[in-house]
């Protein structure tokens with residue numbers, strides 16, 4: 058009877074374990090194995106090799122570029138905004154509305170977000186038209202297109218920046234006033250304090266947010282599809298089309314593409330964990 | 342100087358966030374030539390497909406919340422009570438959906454549970470709806486679990502449980518009568534985020550071919566001129582309401598904590 | 602001229618005048634304590650010297666130079682905070698070397714100085730540790746080393762011991778004083794703990810509601826408190842109301858006893874202060890005897906604190922505990938011996 062007890066304890070996790078295995082792990086594993094199988098189930102590297110065509114490679118490359126750009130800018134702008142509100146001596150009343158709005162905006166992704174940006178920076182968008190009629194600036198002629206690298210990056214920033222604000226605000230709050238003062242009184246300039254003390258302390262949080270934002274942008278399907286239809290060649294859109302209609306003409310190439318996505322986000326997270334471990338030697 | 346820079350950053354940021362909102366609102370009101378009107382909204386609201394998909398997504402959201410509560414509360418409770426050593430692992434697992442793209446998960450579903458598989462869920466309407474519900478539940482898992490886990494940490498799970506056990510209560514009763522009321526606020530805050538996520542979800546519903554609000558939005562965007570913007574405004578309002586309620590609930594919980 | 606002078610220093614936060622007309626001169630190498638209850642403005646004075654707050658008015662001079670307009674990082678001051686405030690991302694050695702590094706000191710020079718400082722605080726082995734791996738007392742010693750490493754002109758300490766356990770508090774205060782003497786550094790030490798202030802300082806400034814009530818050596822502060830507040834705040838003091846019989850020669854009656862204080866006293870009454878340890882049970886060799894009734898007996902171990910009623914006024918006093926004499930009981934009538942010279946006349 059005694060011996061049986063520990064297994065009873067583990068039994069309490071059964072529903073959760075079943076859910077996670079059936080609907081998170083198994084589907085992912087199916088993708089991973091499928092990427093190395095032919096239609097008849099035999100083992101092969103053909104699917105992986107099939108990824109190395111110019112169009113698929115470039116789709117990964119564009120996706121990675123958009124994800125890196127939108128997460129880097131999201132981190133930077135989000136950090137600046139949070140720092141401005143917390144440390145910039147602005148009225149205290151601004152903080153709470155900013156956080157509420159960030160909660161809203163970080164969840165306002167997907168299709169409606171694409172509409173909002175079409176209405177603003179699209180060919181007939183508010184800003185596009187305003188710039189053209191009032192200042193004679195023709196965004197289109199200058200090479201700007203909402204259905205492009207920069208268009209997508211600017212759109213993604215709408216949920217990336219708020220996510221950064223939400224995560225980094227508590228971290229900035231955690232910077233003690235005494236640290237700044239101790240640095241100052243020891244002769245450090247503001248820049249030296251940020252470089253040698255504040256940023257290293259915030260680094261793990263910033264890095265974690267960056268990894269999260271990266272995965273967030275890399276896997277974003279809805280915004281991209283609603284914004285660009287299928288005119289922009291990025292991974293999630295290609296995979297979406299492949300799942301729907303096997304546009305690549307090889308069902309198992311879809312597995313390989315999906316595996317590629319997992320590999321990219323996993324790599325981003327491994328890099329994050331590794332950097333974080335290095336950065337956090339001073340933490341308990 | 343510092344203050345000036347701070348104001349400048351804030352104003353630039355606010356401009357970036359406000360312009361798209363103005364843009365979509367302006368478009369949504371411009372259906373009638375030369376004057377503002379609510380015509381686009383009237384069109385949308387009169388569309389039976391809008392009502393169907395909206396209703397479908399509302400029901401799916403509520404069911405996702407129910408699944409989340411039934412799955413997460415007992416698990417988080419059990420982990421805190423009996424298996425604290427595996428908490429980091431559980432926490433890690435619950436964060437995975439933020440890292441594995443939804444499109445990959447749902448692709449796995451389609452291939453794993455297709456009509457010729459051992460569990461042909463996609464073969465029936467019921468099964469596909471169930472699959473979508475599970476997909477939504479994975480999406481809400483990170484938020485639900487964090488909210489509930491934080492809520493549980495704020496109360497003394499062990500003492501409460503032992504007190505209830507000494508009075509003869511069983512596990513179901515303990516969870517329903519003792520733990521749930523104490524983490525209700527946490528559950529609610531997780532529920533609002535879940536609602537907002539599910540209402541706007543596109544990828545999973547589209548690939549499983551279910552008539553949800555997200556795919557409907559996309560369809561309208563591809564085919565109509567002004568209605569999509571009215572829909573975007575409505576979607577924004579829903580998100581705002583959810584997050585507003587989330588804030589309210591969170592603030593309320595801080596209040597009661599400070600008082601208690 | 603003094604090394605550090607503060608003249609007519611004022612500070613208001615909105616309508617709240619936190620520091621009022623504060624004057625202080627500190628000699629080179631002197632150890633000065635600011636002593637006062639929490640909220641009296643000690644930290645604010647210190648922060649104005651360090652440059653974190655701008656005075657509403659007044660002058661602060663260090664070594665003849667007016668510093669009010671200088672930024673904190675231009676003042677060459679060392680500061681130690683209550684909550685250690687070590688940089689958590691830097692090792693002990695990096696923390697100590699921080700002030701030299703930001704000034705662009707060559708690495709070899711930094712290393713030498715850091716080693717010297719770690720040796721000074723007796724933590725030579727711990728240079729590679731991170732702050733979270735140290736005890737509170739060790740962290741505060743590192744904070745002291747960090748403040749001293751760049752050879753500041755003035756050292757400021759804001760309640761550096763209050764976060765520590767009682768035992769460490771006493772040993773560390775001796776250590777701080779020892780290091781201060783050895784380096785001869787001009788120091789201002791803020792505390793609300795009178796024992797700390799009296800035991801460590803060359804002079805003590807007792808602050809009360811933003812005002813320096815008294816500046817003096819620990820001896821003067823304790824034995825000749827200038828104000829009622831100082832008398833009450835520092836040590837335990839009985840205050841007794843006496844009727845003045847002869848203002849010119851200072852003859853008063855206390856209860857039924859006539860006492861000559863031999864100094865002019867204005868007014869029909871005077872407030873006199875008397876330390877509990879200046880009163881003894883029985884007249885003994887004292888020049889004055891008071892009679893009273895015991896109302897309270899408090900056994901504190903080596904000391905017994907008693908309280909007697911002197912015809913309406915209450916007087917606390919101590920006797921040593923010996924097993925040869927039984928302590929008096931409540932209700933006993935007793936004779937108490939005091940010396941007229943120990944009576945403090947309290948003004949204001």
Ligand SMILES: Nc1ncnc2c1ncn2[C@@H]1O[C@H](COP(=O)(O)OP(=O)(O)O)[C@@H](O)[C@H]1O
Nearest residue numbers: 614617619637638639640641642643644645646
């Ligand atoms: N930045 C500030 N803004 C407003 N009031 C302050 C500020 N700093 C201190 N005070 C007030 O000034 C008074 C003195 O504070 P402080 O100098 O910290 O006292 P102490 O160090 O003696 O405890 C307190 O009443 C405190 O509330």
Ligand SMILES: [Mg+2]
Nearest residue numbers: 640643644760
């Ligand atoms: Mg203070």
